[in-house]
Amino acid sequence: MSEKKRTICIDFDGVLHDYSNGFQGNDVFGEMIPGADTATKVLKKNGNTIIIYTTRPATDALKQWLKDHDISYDYINENPNQPKDSEGGKLIADMYIDDRGICFRGTWDEWFLRQIGEFKPWESEKKDLEKQMQQAYKEGDIWRLGQEKRITMKG
Numbered sequence: 001m002s003e004k005k006r007t008i009c010i011d012f013d014g015v016l017h018d019y020s021n022g023f024q025g026n027d028v029f030g031e032m033i034p035g036a037d038t039a040t041k042v043l044k045k046n047g048n049t050i051i052i053y054t055t056r057p058a059t060d061a062l063k064q065w066l067k068d069h070d071i072s073y074d075y076i077n078e079n080p081n082q083p084k085d086s087e088g089g090k091l092i093a094d095m096y097i098d099d100r101g102i103c104f105r106g107t108w109d110e111w112f113l114r115q116i117g118e119f120k121p122w123e124s125e126k127k128d129l130e131k132q133m134q135q136a137y138k139e140g141d142i143w144r145l146g147q148e149k150r151i152t153m154k155g
């Protein structure tokens with residue numbers, strides 16, 4: 001598989017590490033999202049430039065976490081190839097990988113607005129699913145063997 005070499009901005013919170021508990025401090029991190037190490041390694045090996053693009057500052061603790069978890073990358077919060085006249089805040093890249101993003105496909109239609117309205121990051125969807133499953137389990141509990149609801153027919 002030959003891929004075009006691209007610049008890829010990858011978010012940190014909720015993409016490289018688990019952010020289920022929200023922000024706990026600049027240098028407090030969750031578990032690595034499984035596969036993040038291998039995926040970044042493959043992307044980099046294929047010649048892509050990887051930029052960790054995060055609201056967090058590039059502290060030594062963050063760099064250490066990335067090192068400890070074998071995350072392959074080139075830069076954090078900077079693109080040295082950014083033209084000087086385009087320093088408006090957003091980094092130039094071919095794509096952005098983010099848990100809070102919605103991909104715009106060229107049409108501001110009703111479907112897209114609905115997508116915006118119903119958007120939830122995956123961590124929230126996962127928590128909602130867990131709640132639903134707990135509820136289903138409780139409701140299903142009455143059907144456990146030996147505890148079935150007895151229905152008596154009264155004439």
Ligand SMILES: [Mg+2]
Pocket residue numbers: 011012013014015098099100
């Ligand atoms: Mg995020």
